[in-house]
Amino acid sequence: MWAVETRGLAVRFGQYQALEDVSLRVPEGSFVAVVGPNGAGKSTLLKALLGLVPFRGEVRIFGRPLGQADPFWFGYVPQIKTFDRTFPALALELVVSGLRRAWPFRVGEEERRRALEALGRVGALELAHRPLGRLSGGQLQRVYLARALVRRPRLLLLDEPATGVDRLGEVDLYRHLEAYQEETGATILMITHDWEAAHHASHVLVLNRRVIGFGPPERALSEECLRQAFGHLGHEHALFLGGGRA
Numbered sequence: 701m702w703a704v705e706t707r708g709l710a711v712r713f714g715q716y717q718a719l720e721d722v723s724l725r726v727p728e729g730s731f732v733a734v735v736g737p738n739g740a741g742k743s744t745l746l747k748a749l750l751g752l753v754p755f756r757g758e759v760r761i762f763g764r765p766l767g768q769a770d771p772f773w774f775g776y777v778p779q780i781k782t783f784d785r786t787f788p789a790l791a792l793e794l795v796v797s798g799l800r801r802a803w804p805f806r807v808g809e810e811e812r813r814r815a816l817e818a819l820g821r822v823g824a825l826e827l828a829h830r831p832l833g834r835l836s837g838g839q840l841q842r843v844y845l846a847r848a849l850v851r852r853p854r855l856l857l858l859d860e861p862a863t864g865v866d867r868l869g870e871v872d873l874y875r876h877l878e879a880y881q882e883e884t885g886a887t888i889l890m891i892t893h894d895w896e897a898a899h900h901a902s903h904v905l906v907l908n909r910r911v912i913g914f915g916p917p918e919r920a921l922s923e924e925c926l927r928q929a930f931g932h933l934g935h936e937h938a939l940f941l942g943g944g945r946a
């Protein structure tokens with residue numbers, strides 16, 4: 701079964717065409733790195749899959765039209781660069797909000813247990829009772845990941861989850877994701893600007909308003925695809941084509 705299937709997906713913001721004719725079939729259990737230049741429509745694609753932006757075309761999730769998909773199938777880590785740090789809440793409450801459709805003003809025992817387990821899973825148990833405003837960028841990323849994992853999603857959509865995370869934390873993050881995937885068989889789509897991470901994915905989607913390439917890293921990240929997506933081969937890409945930084 702396809703975890704995600706899109707046909708002719710298109711998103712327009714006023715006069716601006718952010719995505720055009722995106723047709724994709726993502727196999728269940730795959731780990732897809734989504735790459736492309738700034739403004740390529742990567743975040744917009746994830747939002748369309750979540751039904752957060754209006755689109756034309758067809759989206760099916762695990763075989764069902766998007767409108768009939770169970771919201772609890774999805775786990776989402778948005779870009780958190782614009783997070784409001786004055787928002788008065790504890791990390792634990794943010795994680796519990798992943799189990800609800802509304803903000804949890806009271807946290808039940810079972811919810812607390814599950815939230816603590818999710819925080820433990822991403823190595824952030826000690827952050828549970830910290831106010832969100834006192835977390836570093838990398839710590840906040842972990843808490844958001846715990847929030848996405850707490851509902852044990854079949855489809856995990858991650859928008860640059862390693863932003864603000866140090867190199868060691870990044871390796872740790874990928875380890876947690878791999879462990880979750882191994883345990884549950886979940887499908888993961890992750891937007892990244894990290895070529896090394898893309899190289900380790902099972903599939904790479906190279907996006908620039910349209911699908912430039914989709915397939916195993918060695919095929920999707922061919923020189924031709926990167927040239928089409930980025931218009932040139934910059935320093936990083938040349939490095940990557942040389943076999944990555946590992």
Ligand SMILES: Nc1ncnc2c1ncn2[C@@H]1O[C@H](COP(=O)(O)OP(=O)(O)OP(=O)(O)O)[C@@H](O)[C@H]1O
Binds near residue numbers: 713736737741744745
């Ligand atoms: N709500 C919106 N209203 C109007 N334009 C938008 C909206 N959201 C995104 N856009 C535009 O659509 C284009 C794609 O944006 P998107 O955030 O999907 O790109 P991206 O590939 O995720 O970029 P980045 O790598 O910089 O995060 C951009 O030109 C952006 O300005």
